[in-house]
Amino acid sequence: MPTDHERFIQMAIEEAEKGGAEGNSAVGSIIVEGGTVIGVGRNTALATKDPTAHAETVALRETAVALGRSDFSGCALYTTFQPCTMCSGAIMVSGISTVVMGARPNSGESPYGDFSVENLFQVSGWESKIEVVTGILVEECWKVRLDWAEKNGLNR
Template sequence: MTDSQTHERFMRIALEEAARSAEESNQGVGSIIVRDGEIIGRGRNLENTEHDPTAHAESVAIRNYAASKYHPKAQESWNQYFSNGPVLTGTTLYSTFEPCPMCCGAILATGISTLVLGGRPKPGTSKWGDYTLERLVELTARGERVEVITGVLPDECFNIRNT
């Protein structure tokens, strides 16, 4: 399987999350985190259903990974583990739409290595002005590097976001 086939396969799974999000009256955005070909985190936009403005697909995927990995009553807490360095180094996050600045911060903080994007705002239409993920990483990252791959099923991703 080629890289582009792999990216399309995983983006289709992220699109399933986006469809669930749209069915639940949220903005149709979905995200998954993959390590070594295995999905380790899933998320979809839950802003409306959870009444939480931070419940974006990417942040939810990171939270779901953390919740599955660390039980609240476990001896070793998330903070102890996180203090040893980024926890998601070597992973790929697939998102059906470009992450906002908040989610980009979470991506950098957890050490996600690769970000595969479906849709992006058309130039001049973002509520963040001229924001792009790459510009934010360039301005804020302290040595962190995220490989960004764009244009994976963009029409499908853009359409489901706007349903």
């Protein structure tokens, strides 16, 4: 039986697949409060011509509308791939309590150098405020990303 983390990452994978099928980067995110999905997002940056429309920010925007507030303390964000620096900043200011992620770039493959959400949260003074859970359905998350990259003639 899958754990809650696996169940919600699987939902994020489904969003990533939709985003990839729509011609966007294959990343998906889900925001959960008390076991209930509040926000869902997939990368729509290419389709919308909005460089901020990453899966995490789309899910954060949907959550703000659903909850009618901008403080998401007590919520968990599930994402198929390590959030970028922009999304990590949005996660911090939104008050998300937990980030659960599947895959992350291999060393030297990130456009952000050796960036990690853990390092950003630490240098920003947020490491004690946001729990980071890694290693959930990593292979499945990588598969979605690699399938999308292959389909679009891209490297990782």
